[in-house]
Amino acid sequence: MHSKLLFFCLLIPSTLSSPPNIIIMLMDDMGWGDVGVNGNWAKETPNIDKMAAEGMLFMDFYTANPLCSPSRAALMTGRLPIRNGFYSTNAHARNAYTPQTLVNGIHEYEELLPKLLKQADYKSKIIGKWHLGHRRQFLPCNRGFDEFFGSGNCHFGPFDDEKTPNIPVYKNDKMVGRYYTNFTIFKGTGESNISQIFLAEGLSFIETQSVSKNPFFLYWTPDATHDPNYASPMFHGKSIRGRYGDAVMEMDYCVGKILEKLKELKIEQNTFVFFTSDNGAATYRRRDGGDNGPFLCGKETTYEGGMREPGIAWWPGSIPAGTITHQLGNIMDLFTTSLTLAGVKPPQDRIIDGIDLSPVLLDQRAPIIDRPIWYYRGNEMMAVRVGAYKAHYWMWTEFGNDPLKFTFCRGQYIQNVTVHDQINNTEQPILFNVNRDPGEKYIVSPKSREYKTAMAIIDPIVKAHKEALEPGVPSLNYCDVAVQNWAPPGCEELNYCLPVPESNPKLCVWDH
Amino acid sequence: MHSKLLFFCLLIPSTLSSPPNIIIMLMDDMGWGDVGVNGNWAKETPNIDKMAAEGMLFMDFYTANPLCSPSRAALMTGRLPIRNGFYSTNAHARNAYTPQTLVNGIHEYEELLPKLLKQADYKSKIIGKWHLGHRRQFLPCNRGFDEFFGSGNCHFGPFDDEKTPNIPVYKNDKMVGRYYTNFTIFKGTGESNISQIFLAEGLSFIETQSVSKNPFFLYWTPDATHDPNYASPMFHGKSIRGRYGDAVMEMDYCVGKILEKLKELKIEQNTFVFFTSDNGAATYRRRDGGDNGPFLCGKETTYEGGMREPGIAWWPGSIPAGTITHQLGNIMDLFTTSLTLAGVKPPQDRIIDGIDLSPVLLDQRAPIIDRPIWYYRGNEMMAVRVGAYKAHYWMWTEFGNDPLKFTFCRGQYIQNVTVHDQINNTEQPILFNVNRDPGEKYIVSPKSREYKTAMAIIDPIVKAHKEALEPGVPSLNYCDVAVQNWAPPGCEELNYCLPVPESNPKLCVWDH
Numbered sequence A, B: 001m002h003s004k005l006l007f008f009c010l011l012i013p014s015t016l017s018s019p020p021n022i023i024i025m026l027m028d029d030m031g032w033g034d035v036g037v038n039g040n041w042a043k044e045t046p047n048i049d050k051m052a053a054e055g056m057l058f059m060d061f062y063t064a065n066p067l068c069s070p071s072r073a074a075l076m077t078g079r080l081p082i083r084n085g086f087y088s089t090n091a092h093a094r095n096a097y098t099p100q101t102l103v104n105g106i107h108e109y110e111e112l113l114p115k116l117l118k119q120a121d122y123k124s125k126i127i128g129k130w131h132l133g134h135r136r137q138f139l140p141c142n143r144g145f146d147e148f149f150g151s152g153n154c155h156f157g158p159f160d161d162e163k164t165p166n167i168p169v170y171k172n173d174k175m176v177g178r179y180y181t182n183f184t185i186f187k188g189t190g191e192s193n194i195s196q197i198f199l200a201e202g203l204s205f206i207e208t209q210s211v212s213k214n215p216f217f218l219y220w221t222p223d224a225t226h227d228p229n230y231a232s233p234m235f236h237g238k239s240i241r242g243r244y245g246d247a248v249m250e251m252d253y254c255v256g257k258i259l260e261k262l263k264e265l266k267i268e269q270n271t272f273v274f275f276t277s278d279n280g281a282a283t284y285r286r287r288d289g290g291d292n293g294p295f296l297c298g299k300e301t302t303y304e305g306g307m308r309e310p311g312i313a314w315w316p317g318s319i320p321a322g323t324i325t326h327q328l329g330n331i332m333d334l335f336t337t338s339l340t341l342a343g344v345k346p347p348q349d350r351i352i353d354g355i356d357l358s359p360v361l362l363d364q365r366a367p368i369i370d371r372p373i374w375y376y377r378g379n380e381m382m383a384v385r386v387g388a389y390k391a392h393y394w395m396w397t398e399f400g401n402d403p404l405k406f407t408f409c410r411g412q413y414i415q416n417v418t419v420h421d422q423i424n425n426t427e428q429p430i431l432f433n434v435n436r437d438p439g440e441k442y443i444v445s446p447k448s449r450e451y452k453t454a455m456a457i458i459d460p461i462v463k464a465h466k467e468a469l470e471p472g473v474p475s476l477n478y479c480d481v482a483v484q485n486w487a488p489p490g491c492e493e494l495n496y497c498l499p500v501p502e503s504n505p506k507l508c509v510w511d512h
């Protein structure tokens, strides 16, 4: 009895009476090195840096996949995309996402975070990019969210409402307009006030819920830092690093406003906030893209630049201020940690990959939790990190025969590492010590004692993982022009339904 | 009269009665990305980060040369090595320094900072590595310093007191022992308490001077972060990134202790402190070296990784806390700024390259001062930065024919940029926008309007620089085994004089 109570106190301090509100701020394609506190030379994020100073900074935080959709599916389910189905078997180790031709979305079988939080009476809202399926049955309000403002797809085109419908923007379960028409992004200049709308939606939700007796869950996930970047006039042209930096500055402003609102409403001591990004900076955007700091390559790859993310936890009074942790964290942990803080048991009938980070968050003297980080690309486990060591079982930068064309790893060349063909190293994985060598430049010799010692630890972990693995049915295999956003829910009222072409389902093509 | 007074007030606030003490903390081979506040993932520098939070952080601070000796000569003289003589003409564009075979040192003609500060009654001490000539006439106490604890040379070997004497350690003008014998560094483990001795020397000097009516100048320049790294038992084995990180942790501890001492003595409001490093991280040390963050290559090169340095200014009450600046700064500016703060006029009979940063330091609303950054390698101007643009006139990573051997740029490959031969681009310089592209990965097309606009600004600046340039007599051309530290001043008292071999002067060989 006594020990049980103690356990409960440790997990949910100062919230015995009610579980905390939860806010997950998920950036789009923002790199580890894009925030000031992680060293960005442009220092455009005073509010995010302040958030870190008031909270806990994760130096070793990861996404579950180097691409938007699977990463977001992992966050919502606490499970690797290989389990929750957000991958493709169309070819080996292919990155796949949810364009508007995609037939499927997140499986009904999957239990999503907002739905589970209902057990503790949470009111949930998603603002921004959903990306887990844009057809009616997959939309947020049909998968556990009470409210939705944003879109089922990316904001990027090309769209013309003829061959391809412009992307609808939803308020809850009905569209209220489309990107580039009703929600304008000026193509030439990248000006748009969409982020300010997302901010206002967030602030309004927080205000409304602050007077409710129910806790809230806000999943705030704007996409301004995704190519093509946009920013409102207040930030347009302000960054010394161009349009991408403008978007970062606006995101930082929004983060500041949201935390300020919590303080203003005096609910900051009862709100757990986490800031991260869905994948590494899109290095293929060249000098218009984000920054992965000292890490190798970027988005789409399973090198550190593709999957190491900014990670900041904030909860004044509960998470000690100004702390830094080397706990290996993963976006999937936000699922498990949120449920734990809410007092809800994660699903017991399936493997959950996310771990509960609350012991580390709430006590800076708590020991580091030992756990692996898996790096998947589509249906293939490319690499794993255990402690300081990362073993690459497969490697691939991207397709292409030109040895000087390293689109995802521009300017970086490491022999046998930044490879253009899919290289199978499963017989003898390529090993790095990513603490001493975060840039994955210096292969640990397979002949060394260091290699043998590390692999003796890693091998059984990989073996156990593979043995227990039951891949989910892949959701990202089939595409069909007929499923595009021709006639989304609500289009009738707006008189904005487009004629639906004949169905022509086929295998989606995933190039890399 | 009125305007003159105002001018004085602006420059030396709260110190009308007496000029401030000055402390320059110069690290050895520490990279831009090695400090937490610049994003290091290991976050080993809480005290340096705190210093930045209490002071002003320079994001665009540079050294004057990518190697120890010329960088330090530039700091002491406020002048580029090409002017003060700390370069070699033995071959084109060669890096050169002061090994113990070097015949010369800093020219008598050069006016050094501690000597000039005498005009304002400063008492000066250097602790650590001098590196501007180890023969009697070049030693610190013969060149303006009142006190000296440290060495004229690097601590690295090989030495055996037979073919090559072990490096003497001085107290003022006499040796008190030698490295590896009297001042032990355990070769196998890298354990040594030398940094703690340097710290104690610094703290003791500060304490003694704090009760004097004279201001002091402390040049604190330990070399623990230079290969081979060493750390005292308190830090040995503590870093997750190995021996180099251990040394960083100890440096951070020392920085903290020095600032703490100033506060304890209540002289922090009358002490200007600047923290930086003499050149970029030694990337040739592979995974045992430091970190240059997102910048290209490292020590010995004129890419950003070789010359962009951490830069933190601290002066509570005068420098606004928690500020960040994009002012282009240079190690030579510490010469001019220190003199200005001391109320001493810089020499008027020669070109001084360092500018007075005090307007920017003392007023965060002050406009950025427009000034170029010169990147020299030996006798050649390799590149220049003006605003956001950096133009490479010459490029060279290092010698070597193996296209996969990029010792100074390991893992980095940019066509026509990371070149193995000396490439002459003077006809059409290779241009980067280092704000949008800090990694120097994306060459601005010479056909673009951007190129033409930038070069129209840069060209006349370079032309004026070259026209005004009168290279100093090179100090780093001649070597002689007879000038090694066989019989340094004070060796008689210690009975530690070694027999001097026959003089055999010849041109030094500088490989890169």
Ligand SMILES: [Ca+2]
Binding pocket: A027, A028, A029, A067, A068, A226, A278, A279
């Ligand atoms: Ca993304």
Ligand SMILES: [Ca+2]
Binding pocket: B027, B028, B029, B067, B068, B226, B278, B279
């Ligand atoms: Ca150095």
